Amino acid sequence: MPYSGLSQYRNTACVTASRRQTSYAETCFLYDNPMSQHFTPVSSGARLSDQVAEQLSAEIKQGRLAPGDKLPTEARLVEQFQVSRTVVREAVSRLKSVGLVDSRQGSGVFVKPALPIAPLHFEAQHADSQEAVIQMVEVRRALEAEVAALAAQRRSASDIERIEKAVQALNEAVKAGGNGVAEDVNFHRAIAEATRNPFLIQTLEYLSQFVHGATQVTRANEARRVDFAAEVQAEHQAILQAVQAGDPDQARQAAATHMGNAINRIRNADPSFWVQEGERLAQPLVKGLRH
Numbered sequence: 057m058p059y060s061g062l063s064q065y066r067n068t069a070c071v072t073a074s075r076r077q078t079s080y081a082e083t084c085f086l087y088d089n090p091m092s093q094h095f096t097p098v099s100s101g102a103r104l105s106d107q108v109a110e111q112l113s114a115e116i117k118q119g120r121l122a123p124g125d126k127l128p129t130e131a132r133l134v135e136q137f138q139v140s141r142t143v144v145r146e147a148v149s150r151l152k153s154v155g156l157v158d159s160r161q162g163s164g165v166f167v168k169p170a171l172p173i174a175p176l177h178f179e180a181q182h183a184d185s186q187e188a189v190i191q192m193v194e195v196r197r198a199l200e201a202e203v204a205a206l207a208a209q210r211r212s213a214s215d216i217e218r219i220e221k222a223v224q225a226l227n228e229a230v231k232a233g234g235n236g237v238a239e240d241v242n243f244h245r246a247i248a249e250a251t252r253n254p255f256l257i258q259t260l261e262y263l264s265q266f267v268h269g270a271t272q273v274t275r276a277n278e279a280r281r282v283d284f285a286a287e288v289q290a291e292h293q294a295i296l297q298a299v300q301a302g303d304p305d306q307a308r309q310a311a312a313t314h315m316g317n318a319i320n321r322i323r324n325a326d327p328s329f330w331v332q333e334g335e336r337l338a339q340p341l342v343k344g345l346r347h
Contacts, residue, residue: 097138105146108137116156123169155254190319197315204311205304207250215250222246284321
């Protein structure tokens with residue numbers, strides 16, 4: 057169909073939708089920006105629901121699904137992503153947990169209005185030093201200790217399964233010779249999602265751009281020493297066990313200990329690490345601030 061014909065068909069469909077009181081976003085989804093509004097079927101590897109959630113989240117954050125828009129129906133998402141209804145429901149649940157969407161009984165799932173909050177900024181001159189990495193871990197210690205405690209109180213069986221799989225993926229990545237950075241970040245994200253607190257989750261989501269850079273440094277340092285690597289694995293296991301047991305005090309302590317030990321490992325790093333590799337990895341810790 058020529059684009060002019062497509063545009064005319066789209067307008068007719070949208071008018072019809074309006075008369076039926078059907079969501080504009082749902083009915084016009086395939087006709088508005090037809091190339092960009094098609095989702096890519098997910099593939100095996102990373103958790104399927106996470107892949108679906110990330111694509112939907114990108115549509116929302118980039119404005120292609122605006123506040124007040126209705127998400128496509130569950131059936132359409134199943135068709136486009138080529139996944140089961142269970143996967144779609146888990147993905148939508150994740151979007152709800154981070155405050156991007158909410159359900160309206162009998163109507164569907166809608167994009168929530170963005171909060172009118174000024175973005176947080178970090179000064180670029182503090183971004184590329186050993187102390188910057190330590191300071192970022194200090195921020196994480198303050199947040200993630202409480203995140204772990206709340207996760208222990210509120211976690212569901214599916215949350216525990218997700219955290220267990222994240223630990224397993226991290227261990228397998230390291231065993232295969234990888235740096236485990238993405239897997240490490242995913243482990244802590246899985247714990248955060250178990251809190252059911254969208255403000256905490258969104259704060260950590262924002263900090264993820266900095267956390268990823270700091271994690272690159274800490275994991276590169278830890279990989280150089282067998283004792284460091286063993287400590288990290290044991291610390292992750294301690295957090296997991298506390299969350300599994302539903303013990304918030306133990307979870308808080310385990311997470312705080314993990315971050316405190318990460319700081320000590322950076323301070324005790326071989327001087328040659330910081331000269332050769334650490335400084336290079338720390339430089340992009342805060343992306344875009346030098347522009």
